[in-house]
Each structure stands twice: as structure tokens, then as C-alpha cells.
Amino acid sequence: VRRVRFGAALASGIVLAIGSLTLLGLLVGPDLGVFSTLADVLALRQLSALFLRLAVVTAAVAVLVGFINLLLVHASRVARRQAGSPYSAVLLVTFIGAIVVRIGAPQVYTLLLEDVQVPIETALAILVLVTLVLGAYRLLLRRFSWSRALFLAAVLVVLVGALPFAALAPVRAFSDLLVAIPATAGTRGILLGIALATLVAGVRILIGQDRSYRE
Amino acid sequence: MSSIEQTLAILCLLVVLVLIGVVPGIVQRYRRRLTLRTPAALDALRGYAAESIEEGRPLHAGFAQTTPYDAGTVRTLAHAELTYQTLSQVSAGAEKPVLTTSDVVTLAVAQDSVRRAMMDRHRPELIDSRAVIWLPAGPAGLAYAAGLTAVSPVMRLHTSLIGGQMGAEMSLVADAAQQHRTAVVAASDDLAGQAAAFASADHLLLGEEAYLAQCFAADRPSLFALIVVQDLLRYGLIAVILIAVFLRILG
Numbered sequence: 001v002r003r004v005r006f007g008a009a010l011a012s013g014i015v016l017a018i019g020s021l022t023l024l025g026l027l028v029g030p031d032l033g034v035f036s037t038l039a040d041v042l043a044l045r046q047l048s049a050l051f052l053r054l055a056v057v058t059a060a061v062a063v064l065v066g067f068i069n070l071l072l073v074h075a076s077r078v079a080r081r082q083a084g085s086p087y088s089a090v091l092l093v094t095f096i097g098a099i100v101v102r103i104g105a106p107q108v109y110t111l112l113l114e115d116v117q118v119p120i121e122t123a124l125a126i127l128v129l130v131t132l133v134l135g136a137y138r139l140l141l142r143r144f145s146w147s148r149a150l151f152l153a154a155v156l157v158v159l160v161g162a163l164p165f166a167a168l169a170p171v172r173a174f175s176d177l178l179v180a181i182p183a184t185a186g187t188r189g190i191l192l193g194i195a196l197a198t199l200v201a202g203v204r205i206l207i208g209q210d211r212s213y214r215e
Numbered sequence: 216m217s218s219i220e221q222t223l224a225i226l227c228l229l230v231v232l233v234l235i236g237v238v239p240g241i242v243q244r245y246r247r248r249l250t251l252r253t254p255a256a257l258d259a260l261r262g263y264a265a266e267s268i269e270e271g272r273p274l275h276a277g278f279a280q281t282t283p284y285d286a287g288t289v290r291t292l293a294h295a296e297l298t299y300q301t302l303s304q305v306s307a308g309a310e311k312p313v314l315t316t317s318d319v320v321t322l323a324v325a326q327d328s329v330r331r332a333m334m335d336r337h338r339p340e341l342i343d344s345r346a347v348i349w350l351p352a353g354p355a356g357l358a359y360a361a362g363l364t365a366v367s368p369v370m371r372l373h374t375s376l377i378g379g380q381m382g383a384e385m386s387l388v389a390d391a392a393q394q395h396r397t398a399v400v401a402a403s404d405d406l407a408g409q410a411a412a413f414a415s416a417d418h419l420l421l422g423e424e425a426y427l428a429q430c431f432a433a434d435r436p437s438l439f440a441l442i443v444v445q446d447l448l449r450y451g452l453i454a455v456i457l458i459a460v461f462l463r464i465l466g
Contacts, residue, residue, distance in 0.1 A: 032221060055284065070319065124357040128384055132414060136415060139415060193422040194426070196448050200445050201441075204235065
């Protein structure tokens, strides 16, 4: 006989009640006849809005707690001179510096963001393209499979098709065809699969079958 | 939402609820006749967990830019469950697992996955909140990937399980990991991330597999039934699409 812990049952009950009420409040609109009247009588929409506001406030508090925790962990690492403490010191100095600059000189803050961080990320984005092709090639050499070879060929066709040369017009047309039909079909298939899985997993969480808040 | 969309959404939820209520009983009755294909990535992950213990190198679970609020709640909980099951497998070893995330709220979810896995296996000494590392995401999520490329050699990672929301920058992480003999199992639900992982990661949980991965690993009929429910829904969807096409052809 399986024993049910009171705490676990309580957590499941709270999730089930709040989840169901929020979902019904969001789903039942004003044009669903008797269901809408029932939702009005039970004030489901107001309850749903209240729970959503509570969730937003909780998330905001969690972000604040997370940042404070992060700073405390790095401050203690610096104070105890643990391994990697110089990196923690850099993080703390940068954090304080960012706040000071944001308040004192917002134009410098924007300059740092737009002229330092964005170019670095753009450079990394270009690297992504190179590593994608190189990685696919390396993996193909290490473990050959027809699907990987097809993937690499498709990537190369799309890249060559993007080159601005008139002589490559047939390749461009083939690349457009690849993107318009097989790639779109595959994308929709994967997205439908993800949507179904989200629905099943969401209902499972809603009815209290998820273990994360029961243990 | 229009009233038709609302009615359809409620009907879909009711169908799923009924299936989740009915199918476990049927599955329990005909369990021996039902065989499921376990995703190759999950089999590989079990092997990597065992190798990680033998080689004394830690396992890494990355949550990338997954957030437990907005539209990412289900994704975060699904990846947390997969992480919990994977960490349970390495709890017999001596190395503390390494977790990374770029969201401060997900830090708590990640820490809870470690805590649950280690407490369940009576290994509280392997719980270390400092082993859950926050890496900034940056405007395009590339800062997280750049940070992760440094984590792999410093921590001597054996395996990196990367899930949640990660785009094409997955290829950067996978490339750096392979240079340091770190196996990469990708479970991203981002389309660009899946494409990049298909080309560069060692194993990939494709599409919905990342959401229901924990159901394949668990031996509970209720979880096993969820895979059957999803398959039934998939067949239903195919039937609806075929009927719509047929009606369109007929005019």
C-alpha cells in the first residue's frame, strides 16, 4: 500500500485548484452561454487575473532573490579567496559599475551596450555559422550517416544560394525550393509535435502528476 | 480568442484529460504487449552517466535561457525532470554534477533538481549550491554559449546535457565540447537549436522527445501511458489533417 504524505497531497491539491481555476478563467470568454454565466457567478476571470498577478509578483521577487544570492555567493568567494575569486571580483566590480554608470551617465551605458556587447555577439554569431558547417563536417567524418550528409549538403546549397552571383541563379532557385517546401513541412511537423507534447505535459502538471512539487 | 477557438481549446483539453484518465488503466492491462521505442539519446545518456562515474569526470546539465515563467513553464519543468533522472544515475559517483542556467529564477529550479536527485539516493554530500552556475544570456543568447565553452575544459566535463531554449549557438558549445572530449546530448526545443544539434551534437532528443523523455526512463504506468496518449493524439491530428485535405479537394 502506497503511503501518501500530507505535504505532497496538499501541494498537489493547491496546484490542481489554482491551475484549473486560472485555466478556466482564461478559456471561458463572454460568448459561451451557460459556461460564461457560470464563470461570471464564480468570478473565474477575476480569480484568474489575481493568480496571474501573484505569479508575476512572485517571479519578480524570485529574480531579486536570485540576484542577491548571486552577489552573496561571489562576495563570499572573494572574501575567502577561493579558486576563481578574481572572476568573482570582476563580476562584482562590473555589477556595481553598471549600476553607477546607468544612474550617473546613461549615454555611456548605451555606448557600452551598443559598441561593446553587440559587436562581440555579432562576431560570435558569425562564428556560429562557421562552427555549424565545420562541426557537421567533422561529425560526418567521425560517424557517417546519410541523414547527416544530407543535412550538410542542404546547408551548403543554402549558403551557396545566398551568394550574390548571377551564375548561381539555379542554385538559388533550388535553395528557395528547399526552404519553401521540405524545410517548412519539417518545421511544421516538429512544431506540431512540440505543441502536442506541451499539451500532454501541461495537463499532467495541472492534474498534479508532476513530481517536482510533490517531493 | 473567438468563441469557436475557446470551444475547441476546451474540447482539446477535455480529450487529453479523458485520455490521461483512461489510458493508464488500459496500459497496465496490456503492458506486456506494448513496446515503445526509447530515443537513442536516452540510451546514450545512461551509458554516458556510467562512464562519467568510471572516469571520475562530472556530468553537466544546462538549462540555457529557459525560464519557469512566460511560455517556458512546461519546458522548464520537463527539463528539470530529465535533469533529475540523469543526475540520479550519476549519484553513485564521487563527482558533484555541474549545472548552468542564464535565468536567476531557473537557478532555484536547477538547485532543486540536484537536491531531489541526491536526497533520493541518500547522497546529500553531493549537493552543492555553488555547482549551479549562472551564465549571462546576452541579447542574443550567445554570451551563455560563450561561457559554456569555458566551463567544459575547466570542469573536465564528461557529458553535457543541454536542454531548454538554445538556438544555433548550440553548434559553438558542441564544437568546443568535442575538442575537450565532452559528449553532448542536446534536448533543445528551439528549431534552430535542433538543426544545429543534429549536425554537431553526439545525440539529440528531437521535438516532443525532450518533453516526455522522463516518461521513457520511468517505470511507472502513468508516465508510460503519457507516451501512448501522445501517440494517440498524433494519430488523431493526422486524421484531422487528412480529412481537412480530403474536404478541401472535394471543394
